[in-house]
Amino acid sequence: MTGNTLGERFLVLSFGESHGRCVGVVIDGCPAGLPLSMEDIQRELDLRRPGLSLVTTKRYEEDKVELLSGVFDGYTTGAPICALIWNKDVDSRPYEKMRKTPRPGHADLTAFLKYGGYNDWRGGGRFSGRITATFLMAGAIAKKLIRHTLGMEVIAYSIEIGGIKAKELSDNKIKRLRYSNEVRCADLEAAEKMKMKIMEELSKGDSVGGIVECKVLNVPIGLGEPVFSSLESDLSKALFSIPAVKGIEFGIGFGASRLKGSECNDPFSVKEGKVVTLTNRAGGILGGISNGMPIVLRLSFKPTPSIRKPQKTIHLDTLEEVDLIVPGRHDPCIVPRAVPVVEGMVACVMADHSLRAGQIPPIIKR
Secondary structure (H helix, E strand, C coil), rough: CCCCCCCCCEEEEEEEECCCCCEEEECCCEEECCCCCCCHHHHCCCCCCCCCCCCCCCCCCCCCEEEEHHHHHCCCCCCCCCEEEEECCCCCCCHHHCCCCCCCCHHHHHHHHHHCCCCCCCCHHHHHHHHHHHHHHHHEEEEEEHHHHHHHHHEEEEEEECCCCCCCCCCCHHHCCCCCCCCCCHHHHHHHHHHHHHHHHHHHHEEEEEEEEEECCCCCCCEEECCCCCCCHHHHHCCCCCCCCEEEECHHHHHHHHCCCHHHHCCCCECCCCEECCCCCCCCCCCCEEEEEEEEEEEECCCCCCCCCCEEEEEECCCCEEECCCCCCCEEEHHHHHHHHHHHHHHHHHHHHHHHCCCCCCCCCC
């Protein structure tokens, strides 16, 4: 297994670079018989398409998916699925000028040193947020698989941007409103303030970060393979593969450190013949294994490092300090377009562990 693959039974291989010909994904292990169309994947891709909002990059990509293999007559065949999108609105000229002056906050320097200068530096190459489109293609298939076979549902949404926090809402309201605005926040009053904050910092040449919350509903008990492939371990690995993620917590997360045991534990009870917890401070996972309650996690996203304010860097040839203002087209806030990506990566892990636990059959009957 290489650094470009994820999973054991639902195996995802991501390929492509930001300014290369295309970006795509190969999925091996998806069972035969799953109803799947290009529209299923396109619907998810459209949620992160660039160039469609004031709070995102002005790079415009059609992001029209092509399915090359693994689907026939509207159903998966059990063979590897290959899906890709072509890069069309590419302008590498600003990156040519910055080739020897690594951008602070980016992987320019570490990639240059690790690969001896042979890495594709255009648009960040393999380290660009553009690569998350491949995560979304895989996630679209994973979401369809776990929803179709297990009724499992993954929902992500913004709960904080630029220090502005959303209020807690019901799952039904979140599902109904989260994609009704540009910042993907179900609290519409907070959403408007978040947008204004992003636009304010953009006008100053700066950027902001935020927090995405994600829930997985209708989770079966027993998913997770402790100790090194626990559900929390694999979810964390997948989610830290999203550029700009700097922190993750499950349930009440770091808040648990400020509680007593009597305040932190989730008491058990019985409801309709099933063991449940009366609260969900653990976030649906105990001992690295799903306990049947909704999985709840939150991700911290740093501000976009490409900004129009002067930053200190060095010239790789002379090792002299220079000031750098990053040109080009960049998201003033990564959070809104990251929301569907979070859903996709969580779905990939849930699909993988559902297959590993034998919850999904190798052939899905009509």
